[in-house]
Amino acid sequence: MSLIILAHPAFDTSFANKTIIDELKKSNNDIEIRNIHELYPDYKIDSKAEQEALLRHKTIIFQYPFYWYNMPAILKQWFDVVFEYQFAYGSKGDKLKGKNFIPSFTVGAPENGYRTLAEHHFRINEFCKNIEQTAYYAQMNYIEPIYFHGTSLAAGFTKEEVTRKAIEHAKKLIALLNDLP
Numbered sequence: 001m002s003l004i005i006l007a008h009p010a011f012d013t014s015f016a017n018k019t020i021i022d023e024l025k026k027s028n029n030d031i032e033i034r035n036i037h038e039l040y041p042d043y044k045i046d047s048k049a050e051q052e053a054l055l056r057h058k059t060i061i062f063q064y065p066f067y068w069y070n071m072p073a074i075l076k077q078w079f080d081v082v083f084e085y086q087f088a089y090g091s092k093g094d095k096l097k098g099k100n101f102i103p104s105f106t107v108g109a110p111e112n113g114y115r116t117l118a119e120h121h122f123r124i125n126e127f128c129k130n131i132e133q134t135a136y137y138a139q140m141n142y143i144e145p146i147y148f149h150g151t152s153l154a155a156g157f158t159k160e161e162v163t164r165k166a167i168e169h170a171k172k173l174i175a176l177l178n179d180l181p
Helices: 015-026 047-055 073-082 129-137 159-179
Strands: 002-006 031-035 059-065 100-107 146-149
Touching: 002 015, 015 031, 015 059, 015 100, 015 159, 031 047, 047 073, 100 129, 100 159, 146 159
Parallel strands: 002 031, 002 059, 059 100, 100 146
Antiparallel strands: none
């Protein structure tokens, strides 16, 4: 059974993230989805409830849109509150040890903007070092992010293109879930 921590501030209007979640729900995988914006619109995250959810699962997927070269604010808040000392780290903080940590996100801009000397200057993986280190610090198995570019309708991508890419993204996640022990 896998856990999805869904962190999209406008999930109902998202073509990409909504399609990914809809496709995952249709899969034969046993998945629990925690929409943290829906659960905690005031950002007052219940650390114990979230920790209990983490403990129930071997694989945790963090699904979110890539905002300002990072995760949305509520997901950062979630990490700050849930990955507590002596739970996720510290001398007795081994509760997440050996669990799979999968970043899964969507990027609005086209891929060619994420290169040296391009508009965003760096490749996406370079922006993921903080989440990679978080996984390592919590003794989790960090799995390379699954993501795709071109989800912004404002940047000229069509609903059809975004939906197609989101379905492909979901298929990659499902295949990964089926391959994990």
